[in-house]
Amino acid sequence: MTDYYSMMVKLQGRRCVVVGGGAVAERKVRGLIDGGADEIIVIAPHITEELKALANSGCIGLVQREYIEQDLHEAFLLFAATDSREVNGRIAAYGESRGALVNVADVGESGHFITPAVIRRGELLIAVTTGGASPALTSLLKKQLAGHYGAGYKDLVERLRLLREHVQVEMSDQRVRTILLRQAAEELAAPGAEYDRNETINDWMKRLQQAAERRQ
Numbered sequence: 001m002t003d004y005y006s007m008m009v010k011l012q013g014r015r016c017v018v019v020g021g022g023a024v025a026e027r028k029v030r031g032l033i034d035g036g037a038d039e040i041i042v043i044a045p046h047i048t049e050e051l052k053a054l055a056n057s058g059c060i061g062l063v064q065r066e067y068i069e070q071d072l073h074e075a076f077l078l079f080a081a082t083d084s085r086e087v088n089g090r091i092a093a094y095g096e097s098r099g100a101l102v103n104v105a106d107v108g109e110s111g112h113f114i115t116p117a118v119i120r121r122g123e124l125l126i127a128v129t130t131g132g133a134s135p136a137l138t139s140l141l142k143k144q145l146a147g148h149y150g151a152g153y154k155d156l157v158e159r160l161r162l163l164r165e166h167v168q169v170e171m172s173d174q175r176v177r178t179i180l181l182r183q184a185a186e187e188l189a190a191p192g193a194e195y196d197r198n199e200t201i202n203d204w205m206k207r208l209q210q211a212a213e214r215r216q
């Protein structure tokens with residue numbers, strides 16, 4: 001068992017190299033695109049149709065042959081996702097020697113990082129992992145959570161962002177800001193909660209402020 005640290009990483013302008021072009025590589029590439037990576041190179045002799053389509057539309061670069069070490073230079077993230085344990089091991093060792101962070105598809109814990117299952121609702125991101133114990137459970141829990149945290153969370157999070165930005169400008173007392181923002185999150189995330197789309201952010205802030213004052 002390995003302990004992992006979780007973090008959110010900006011990948012814009014960082015080279016991400018995926019070696020392998022099968023179903024696993026394809027899933028990693030989709031995750032990279034969703035995560036904002038804009039410099040993705042896939043290297044493999046056999047490539048899925050979806051990866052070909054992504055290359056044709058300019059989303060990724062494709063090198064259709066077996067990888068050579070030069071392909072791994074300058075990689076920030078490196079995915080060893082071929083169907084050969086030996087090849088994946090060599091990719092991981094060489095990538096590490098060049099300073100890349102490596103993900104290994106067939107022996108997860110031999111790499112630097114593993115990929116969680118991810119649900120995105122606008123700026124809300126829910127990540128699930130079992131640390132390699134059971135990817136099947138990870139995938140199952142993701143589906144359950146996706147049902148619970150539906151598409152509506154996108155607008156909800158956006159509205160909370162706008163309120164928070166407004167409150168940070170309008171209210172100087174940090175303690176009051178915290179109380180108000182916690183209350184706002186509770187209000188929107190309550191089961192079955194609906195919000196009045198016509199209420200402006202400023203009116204919302206005032207209403208929460210008055211409610212907080214009444215409670216004091």
Ligand SMILES: C[C@@]1(CC(=O)O)c2cc3[nH]c(cc4nc(cc5[nH]c(cc(n2)[C@H]1CCC(=O)O)[C@@](C)(CC(=O)O)[C@@H]5CCC(=O)O)C(CC(=O)O)=C4CCC(=O)O)c(CCC(=O)O)c3CC(=O)O
Nearest residue numbers: 106107108114115116117129130131132133135136138139
């Ligand atoms: C360690 C890790 C390394 C990494 O890939 O980063 C890893 C490793 C391995 N996966 C294997 C198998 C499966 N992987 C999946 C699915 C996913 N695997 C993902 C991540 C991870 N997989 C990392 C751990 C994350 C964690 O534990 O939480 C997900 C979450 C994200 C993603 O792929 O991006 C994605 C779901 C995405 C989604 O649902 O959205 C399924 C499910 C299915 O296909 O239905 C199966 C079959 C069922 C099973 O085995 O449980 C095997 C054995 C291969 C073999 O048998 O040969 C290995 C090798 C090993 O065990 O080391």
Ligand SMILES: NC(=O)C1=CN([C@@H]2O[C@H](COP(=O)(O)OP(=O)(O)OC[C@H]3O[C@@H](n4cnc5c(N)ncnc54)[C@H](O)[C@@H]3O)[C@@H](O)[C@H]2O)C=CC1
Nearest residue numbers: 020021022023024025043044045046066067082083105106
């Ligand atoms: N981490 C995960 O989530 C999972 C990992 N796996 C593991 O990942 C491996 C890959 O799975 P799939 O994508 O389904 O396999 P696949 O057989 O569909 O694809 C393998 C790919 O590796 C490429 N390849 C082989 N040798 C290469 C080389 N020297 N240079 C460049 N590319 C090379 C092939 O051309 C092909 O595109 C499996 O063998 C399995 O061990 C399997 C399921 C889930």
